[in-house]
Amino acid sequence: MKVLIFAGTTEGRELLEFCEKNGIDASACVATQYGKELMEGNEHIISGRKDEEEIISLLQTEDFRLVVDATHPYASAVTRNVRKACARTNVRYIRLLRDAETAEDAVYFRDIRQAAEYLSGTEGNILCAIGAKEVEQLCVLAEYQKRVIPRILPAGESIEKCRRLGFENVIAKKGPFSVEENEADLKRYRCSYLVTKESGSAGGFGEKAEAAKKTGVRLLVIERPAEKNGISKKEVETILTECKEAKGYFPLFADIRGKKAVVVGGGEVASRRVKTLCRFAFEIVVVSRSFSKEMTELAKRGRILAKQKEFEAEDIEGAFLVVAATSDRELNQKIGEAAKRQGIFASIADCAEECSFYFPAIAETENLTAGIVGSGKNHGEVKEAAQKVRECLYDYKSGQ
Structure with missing residues (x-):
C-alpha cells in the first residue's frame, strides 16, 4: 500500500523516517522548497502548494491508498483540501493531532488580529514567533518596524516578505528552540512580549513559555483551530505498521455467472488463463492479433468470443475482470x-x-473449489501448494 504524508512539521519528517526504517512505501508532500530541504534530501518528496484538484490528481496518478495529514495545526486550509480530496477519491484519510499544551499567566487570543488589537495599547518590543505567513497583521502597530522582531524560517520567500514589510530586525533560523535560545533572543532585543502559537511539544511551545517566565516577558498565545477527529503520532505509526503487515489481496469468491472476463493475448500463457476461466460461468472475450490452436477450438465451440484485432481500451468496457497476457510489456502495462x-x-x-x-491456481472437486495465490513472484511455490491442496481435496472426497 502506498502512503502519502502531508508534512512540513517535525512529526511529518519523523513519520517518513519511520516508514523508511520499516520498509513502508511512503512519500511526503511539502508546500515549499525549504520544506523539501528540511527532509534531508529524501528522494520521496513532492514539493509545491496544491489545491484540492491538484491533490486529487496526485492521489490518482500515483495510486496512493492512505493519506496521513501531518500538516501544522494552524494550516486549516490545507487540511480542509486534503480531507476533501481523499473523500472524493475514496482514499483513507488520517489526521495526526499534536498534544495540546497550556501556559500559566499567558494571554490567549483566537487569532493574530485580536492579539494585534491588544498590543496596540502597549509599549515595548515584541518577539513574534508565529512565522511569516501572518506577520503583516502586526504592521498596524505604531513603529512596528522597530517594535516587532519576526522570528521566521530561513527561507528566501519569508525573508523577502519581512524585508518588504520594513521590519528592521529579523531572526531567520530553524526551530524548535531550547529554553536558552529563546531567552537569548528575548534578552538581545529587550522584548516585553512574546507572541507564539500553541504549537505543542513538537513546535517547542513549552520552551518558549518557560523562557518567557524566566525573563519576565508577557506570553501571548494564538489558539489553535479546534479539531476533534485525529490521533497521536504513536497511533499513526501503529496504523502504518498494520497496513504493511496486512495482506493486499483478498481471495474473493463471488457469483460471476454472466459476468464478462476479457483476456488480451493469444499465446501459451493466455491459453492457460482462458482454460481456467472456462471452468467457471464467465462470458469470456479474448482479444489478440493471433490465437493458439486451443483458443481457436474454444472459439469454434462458442465457449469464448475471439476478437482478432489490436487492443483498445473500449474492449474491456463492462468487464468484471481483465487478464493481460501478451508478450508485449508496454501493451500489458497499457491494459492494466x-x-x-x-x-x-x-x-x-x-x-x-x-x-x-x-x-489463482485452482484446486476443486464437484462441490468444493479452492484458489491458491502467492505474492506473484514465486510461481513454483504456488504450483506445489495447489497440488497438495488438490490431494487433500481428493482424500476428503474419498473419505480418507
Whole structure:
C-alpha cells in the first residue's frame, strides 16, 4: 500500500523516517522548497502548494491508498483540501493531532488580529514567533518596524516578505528552540512580549513559555483551530505498521455467472488463463492479433468470443475482470492502466506490482473449489501448494 504524508512539521519528517526504517512505501508532500530541504534530501518528496484538484490528481496518478495529514495545526486550509480530496477519491484519510499544551499567566487570543488589537495599547518590543505567513497583521502597530522582531524560517520567500514589510530586525533560523535560545533572543532585543502559537511539544511551545517566565516577558498565545477527529503520532505509526503487515489481496469468491472476463493475448500463457476461466460461468472475450490452436477450438465451440484485432481500451468496457497476457510489456502495462481507470480487476501476467488481483491456481472437486495465490513472484511455490491442496481435496472426497 502506498502512503502519502502531508508534512512540513517535525512529526511529518519523523513519520517518513519511520516508514523508511520499516520498509513502508511512503512519500511526503511539502508546500515549499525549504520544506523539501528540511527532509534531508529524501528522494520521496513532492514539493509545491496544491489545491484540492491538484491533490486529487496526485492521489490518482500515483495510486496512493492512505493519506496521513501531518500538516501544522494552524494550516486549516490545507487540511480542509486534503480531507476533501481523499473523500472524493475514496482514499483513507488520517489526521495526526499534536498534544495540546497550556501556559500559566499567558494571554490567549483566537487569532493574530485580536492579539494585534491588544498590543496596540502597549509599549515595548515584541518577539513574534508565529512565522511569516501572518506577520503583516502586526504592521498596524505604531513603529512596528522597530517594535516587532519576526522570528521566521530561513527561507528566501519569508525573508523577502519581512524585508518588504520594513521590519528592521529579523531572526531567520530553524526551530524548535531550547529554553536558552529563546531567552537569548528575548534578552538581545529587550522584548516585553512574546507572541507564539500553541504549537505543542513538537513546535517547542513549552520552551518558549518557560523562557518567557524566566525573563519576565508577557506570553501571548494564538489558539489553535479546534479539531476533534485525529490521533497521536504513536497511533499513526501503529496504523502504518498494520497496513504493511496486512495482506493486499483478498481471495474473493463471488457469483460471476454472466459476468464478462476479457483476456488480451493469444499465446501459451493466455491459453492457460482462458482454460481456467472456462471452468467457471464467465462470458469470456479474448482479444489478440493471433490465437493458439486451443483458443481457436474454444472459439469454434462458442465457449469464448475471439476478437482478432489490436487492443483498445473500449474492449474491456463492462468487464468484471481483465487478464493481460501478451508478450508485449508496454501493451500489458497499457491494459492494466485502462482497467484501473475503469475500476476493473486486472491480472498482469508479467508484472505482479501492476495487478489488482492475482490469478489463482485452482484446486476443486464437484462441490468444493479452492484458489491458491502467492505474492506473484514465486510461481513454483504456488504450483506445489495447489497440488497438495488438490490431494487433500481428493482424500476428503474419498473419505480418507
